[in-house]
Amino acid sequence: MKFVIAPDSFKGSLTAKEVALAIKKGISKIFPTAIFELVPMADGGEGTVQSLVDATDGTIISKEVTGPLGNKVTAKYGLLGNSKTAVIEMAEASGIGYIDKLTANPLITTTFGTGQLIIDALDHNIEEIILGIGGSATNDGGAGMAQAIGIHLLDAKGKELPFGGAALAHLAKIDTSNIDDRLTKVKIVIASDVTNPLTGKNGASAVFGPQKGATPKMVQQLDKSLIHYSEILQKSLNKDVAALPGAGAAGGLGAGLLAFTTAQMKHGIDIVVNYTNLKNKVYGADFVITGEGGIDFQTQYGKTPFGVAQASKSISPNIPVIALAGYVGKDVDVLYQDNVIEAIFSTVSGAKSLERAFEDSQDDIAQTSENIARLIKVLRS
Incomplete structure (x- = not known):
């Protein structure tokens, strides 16, 4: 049997x-x-890294990165047994577990640490990244992640934007000239079942902002910032990502990944079924x-x-x-x-x-x- x-x-x-x-x-x-x-x-959420590492006899890697509040945290990600695929949970670097009722503030929280994990994975000569984007503490549209991979987000005076979703209201220019060019050679698969757009009543700020500490006033402010952000993205990169299903995932990290990388979004469970070779077993x-x-x-x-x-x-x-x-x-x-x-x-x-x-x-x-x-x-x- x-x-x-x-x-x-x-x-x-x-x-x-x-x-x-x-x-x-x-x-x-x-x-x-x-x-x-x-x-x-796993289904792309918490535990995906450990499950895929266990299923493929892979390796866990620890890396000190910038947490959602700007302090240093130690995050883990996995290299699968094929040594060609990295699996990252954004919550390890930018997750809601790093905030509490006193510190939760999606106006300032950042995905910078998630971008640092992406760069560290590239340093291991991988060919593919699986990125689970559940459980975020952020609402910055993936701006912090973008800055970590070499993109400059500038205000009208040419100054780099500070961390957080609120700062996006002052975005005037996007400079992609220093983006890590290894990203063009790596396949990025976003593991997410969230279908929310970036903005509006079903967007990142309105739906997920309150659980990250956003007051009704903050929700309005963040949504306006993301609307402005999406307009600059379209103007600068000719990419209209705001209404794409999943753009609002992880406080808009979905939108940032879709805009700044070649990432594709897939159902988390489908990714894990594929990489564990479940059907053959x-x-x-x-x-x-x-x-x-x-x-x-x-x-x-x-x-x-x-x-x-x-x-x-x-x-x-x-x-x-x-x-x-x-x-x-x-x-x-x-x-x-x-x-x-x-x-x-x-x-x-x-x-x-x-x-x-x-x-x-x-x-x-x-x-x-x-x-x-x-x-x-x-x-x-």
Whole structure:
């Protein structure tokens, strides 16, 4: 019997690889001679670097960069096992984890550190960059990132703009003469499921600004700054990116990447399915086991368990897909439609605090997996 085990991380407790090992441990008690394919997964958000590094026997690299508030932080990114692909999570350098209620201020936060990670990856002679852009603390349209890769954003006096989204209101000229020319030779793939435009009522400032500390007044100010920014981009680069789906992702970093590089935007789960070679590993499998920390009706919109199930069914339409989750939420019945996922199991063993649930997660996942294996054995006997 062959099991493909392809979970996401259980946020706050276990990496995707640790989840996969716990599932294998439980199933192995009942099927000790089974074949196991462990495929750590992610959907382009938090955990994507670790999952792809684990899945490809890659390497984690640490780099001191400029954080969203301008201070120095240590960020990590990955080099995949092929030594040709770097995978970066912008949140490592410019993420919301670096701010709190007292320091959150999207008028001044910057993506400069994300640009520094891109340059450091280029120094490793890579040919491709996968860039996950979820969880930002910024609303600068990717301006900081642009400055880090060699672009000068100048005001009417020819002075470099300071960091932050508010400064974009004073942008008068974009000088691309010093951009790192290695970027023209590297493929950049943006991993994002956000489809918001850069500006307007569905734009970066209005939709995502408040969670980064923006007051209603700030939202208006930031949106006006990004509108001006997009106008200068179009005038200087002949690129109209403001209305493109995903331009508003990560406070407009999507727009900056699309304007200043050759980046293309793709669904995060599709990227990970491709780089982990998941579809080939499904051939000949009897069951696919997936999961993540929480599953609900939103899982159908690009989350790992649904993406794993769809990819698996595209290879083997009748293969059963079973999903595990620490939390099973609202309206999960929608995931059973069209037999994409056959069963969903909660892994939490009894009523307990969230802290205790995190502590017990490895053992609970293993126990739930063992119980599933016992049921499979009964049904197959």
